[in-house]
Each structure stands twice: as C-alpha cells, then as structure tokens.
Amino acid sequence: MNGALLPEATRDRFHLPPDAIYLKSHSVGCQPRTAEALLRDKLLVPWRETGEAWPHWLDAIDEWRAALAGLIGVEARDLCPAANVSAGLSRYISALGQATERRTILLAPSAFPTIGYLASGLAAAGWKTRYLPDAADVRDPANWAAALDDDVALVIAMHVSSNSGALTDMAAIAAAAKAAGARCIADCAQSVGVVPVTPASWGVDAVLGTSVKWLCGGPGAGWLWVAPHDRTALLPVERGWWSHENPFEMDIRDFRYAPDARRWWGGTPDVAPFILSTTGIEEIAAIGVDAVRAHNRALQALLRDALEARTPQWRWPAGAIGGTLCIDTGTDQPRVAALLAENQLRADFRGTILRLSFHAYNSVADVEAVVAVLS
Known part of the structure; x- marks a missing residue:
C-alpha cells in the first residue's frame, strides 16, 4: 500500500491553505505554484x-x-x-x-x-x-x-x-x-x-x-x-x-x-x-494521473481501515468509486461537521453525506488527523 503513495515533496508543487488540512479537491483544486x-x-x-x-x-x-x-x-x-x-x-x-x-x-x-x-x-x-x-x-x-x-x-x-x-x-x-x-x-x-x-x-x-x-x-x-x-x-x-x-x-x-x-x-x-x-x-x-489515482486510493483505504469498524452507524460506499470518499454520517452529521470545523479540516457535506477528497498534495498525516478527530 505504501508503495502507491506519492513522495511528500509532491505537496511542494501546490499552494496549500496554511493552518488547515484541505480535503475539498472535488470542489476546487489547490493552486499550482507555477500558476x-x-x-x-x-x-x-x-x-x-x-x-x-x-x-x-x-x-x-x-x-x-x-x-x-x-x-x-x-x-x-x-x-x-x-x-x-x-x-x-x-x-x-x-x-x-x-x-x-x-x-x-x-x-x-x-x-x-x-x-x-x-x-x-x-x-x-x-x-x-x-x-x-x-x-x-x-x-x-x-x-x-x-x-x-x-x-x-x-x-x-x-x-x-x-x-x-x-x-x-x-x-x-x-x-x-x-x-x-x-x-x-x-x-x-x-x-x-x-x-x-x-x-x-x-x-x-x-x-x-x-x-x-x-x-x-x-x-x-x-x-x-x-x-x-x-x-x-x-x-x-x-x-x-x-x-x-x-x-x-x-x-x-x-x-x-x-x-x-x-x-x-x-x-x-x-x-x-x-x-x-x-x-x-x-x-x-507531470505527476501522472495513474500515480494520483493510486495515491488517492491508498489514502482512502487507510482512512477506511481506521474508521469503518468504529462507525457502524455510518454508511460507507460500496462498489467502485472515484476520488471522493462519500460517507453517510446520518444523525451524526452536525457533530461531525462541528468537529471538522473546529480542527481546521476542510471537507464538506451533501446533506448528511461527508465528502473527503485526497489529492496528490494530501498525505498520510492528513489521514491520521481525520482519524484522530472523527474517532
């Protein structure tokens, strides 16, 4: 699994928001430094x-x-x-x-x-x-x-x-x-x-x-x-x-x-x-779409392995999915939204569905931060 992860230096290609973990590439991708x-x-x-x-x-x-x-x-x-x-x-x-x-x-x-x-x-x-x-x-x-x-x-x-x-x-x-x-x-x-x-x-x-x-x-x-x-x-x-x-x-x-x-x-x-x-x-x-996809899937799997068993009341996605992990948090949505905002984890919701996106500039540390907050 770790072999699928991109080098940490990949993050340096992009401007990332300071003092926050950005997980909303399904909405707006972060700006390249060359822009x-x-x-x-x-x-x-x-x-x-x-x-x-x-x-x-x-x-x-x-x-x-x-x-x-x-x-x-x-x-x-x-x-x-x-x-x-x-x-x-x-x-x-x-x-x-x-x-x-x-x-x-x-x-x-x-x-x-x-x-x-x-x-x-x-x-x-x-x-x-x-x-x-x-x-x-x-x-x-x-x-x-x-x-x-x-x-x-x-x-x-x-x-x-x-x-x-x-x-x-x-x-x-x-x-x-x-x-x-x-x-x-x-x-x-x-x-x-x-x-x-x-x-x-x-x-x-x-x-x-x-x-x-x-x-x-x-x-x-x-x-x-x-x-x-x-x-x-x-x-x-x-x-x-x-x-x-x-x-x-x-x-x-x-x-x-x-x-x-x-x-x-x-x-x-x-x-x-x-x-x-x-x-x-x-x-x-330059990074490679296949490499971005493998990195994304590896981070999704790490998060899912850490959280799915602890949140049986949530509905996790079944079947093939793209780059965004969409989790139905049900009645936990207000609490989850508050925790994310309080800890500067930039994600969003469609109703009760939490949307988390890991791009090339996200890391294992980002996953660990989400796990620490939501578990």
Whole structure:
C-alpha cells in the first residue's frame, strides 16, 4: 500500500491553505505554484508590451488544447474551450436538433443539478427529460439500457457522481446508448485529474470537463470534446465569430463552420482561465494521473481501515468509486461537521453525506488527523 503513495515533496508543487488540512479537491483544486508566473508571462506581459496581444493569447489557448489532449489521449482539434460545463453542454445540444428527430435526453437524478436545469429548460424547444429511477445504480449499464427507447437522442452520464462518488463504466453505457441509436456524453467534471479519462477507448460521442476541481486550474476553463466521427457532422446553432473557419474574415454574410471542435466556441474567448488551466494540467501530467489515482486510493483505504469498524452507524460506499470518499454520517452529521470545523479540516457535506477528497498534495498525516478527530 505504501508503495502507491506519492513522495511528500509532491505537496511542494501546490499552494496549500496554511493552518488547515484541505480535503475539498472535488470542489476546487489547490493552486499550482507555477500558476502566477505563467499568467504573467502568457497574458499580462504580452498585453503590456504589445497592446493588441491576440496572437500571443491564441498561442496560449493552443498550448492549453495540446496539454489537455495529451492528458486524455485525444486530438487537440477535437477540443473546444468553454466557460463551464453548462456552456459546453448547451452548445453541444444546440447541434442535435438538426442531426436527429429524437427529442429525449436521458440522465440520472444524481447528475450534477446544472445538467438537469439545462435539459429541462429545453422543453420550449421540444426536448423532453427522462431520469433513471431514483434507486437505480448508475454504475449498472442495464439500468441505462432499460430506460432507452427510440426517442432518446442523448444519454448524459457522470463518470464520477458528485453525490456518492460512484464510478461508472462509461464504455458500457456508451455501448448501450449506441445500440439504441442514441449519442452518449460523459460528464467528467469529478473525474478528470484523479481517474483516467479515456474518451477514445470509451466510445462516447462527447465529453464535458472542467479545470476547477482535480485539474487544479481554477474556474472559467471548462471544455467540450467531440468525437472525430462528429467533427464535421454536427452543426451547432449556438455559434459566434470564433466558431467561424476564419474569425478575422469579417464578412457578415458568409459564415463557414470551423473544421474542428472550435465550431462550438462562440464569441470572443476568455484567455486567463485557460492559461491557469494549463498550469494545473501540466502539474497533473507531470505527476501522472495513474500515480494520483493510486495515491488517492491508498489514502482512502487507510482512512477506511481506521474508521469503518468504529462507525457502524455510518454508511460507507460500496462498489467502485472515484476520488471522493462519500460517507453517510446520518444523525451524526452536525457533530461531525462541528468537529471538522473546529480542527481546521476542510471537507464538506451533501446533506448528511461527508465528502473527503485526497489529492496528490494530501498525505498520510492528513489521514491520521481525520482519524484522530472523527474517532
């Protein structure tokens, strides 16, 4: 087990909050120490020295696309920057209306709420939202297959659930969707950076992600990956001048889609979030996602071994989980929350469910501190 742990020096790659133990990477990942310098060199210095710095800024976004493509094993041209998961999903769905006559979106009730809000908001455009049964295990592809029919256009599945930590078999869900004639999109906001994300091997049609959590890149740098088979097949209705083949052509009567995923880009892009995101991606890539995952699992196991037998009244997760250990503390929740706050252990709750996330910068000492407080 100890062989899976990362060197203690890994912590030095990140700014950690002083006088606290940070266990909320499922919410916001800690800032890489390289972030400030890269933001200065890639955004502020070119702006200061050239005024109109777009060539430099666009190079920085290309570097971001290349870094993320390398991390998840895809082609950079199939990645499109997005402000957040909601924006990426909205633009993706805007292309489906012309590509299929089906009008049902299938998701789980445990999906992150923004997914449901967006999907249900499309009712005026003729879209319907269907949910798996509340008690259905999202990890079982049979539950997804049972909910599919000839009106389902899109299946949206979380790779890792933010409520339970459940880790789904994306390849199996994508296969079920394909067999039913539907597309499948993977929401990897809670997995990328701590669990291997491999769109090409999954067979999904698209992937949504964000940099703010396990990628340690801050907010504002979401992304949409679209599979090569849909690279030019889908025509998003939501578009802007940066969706154009040549944004600087400036002929208002002649729109031509970009020949790659940039067709989903929209209007004038933000640059700073993607420079910051690059620092996080580069740090995670340097450490290695597999190494982060092994470290995370080792720390989860240490905590579980120390506490599970002492807390029989709690419900510990069963089955495959991602980077977040979600423990239902039941009626103990107020006491547990108070103990964590009193001892500067930064975790959070979804109702009675305690969420603890161990990243590359967490250590055995962090686990021991949690055990000492909660036991």
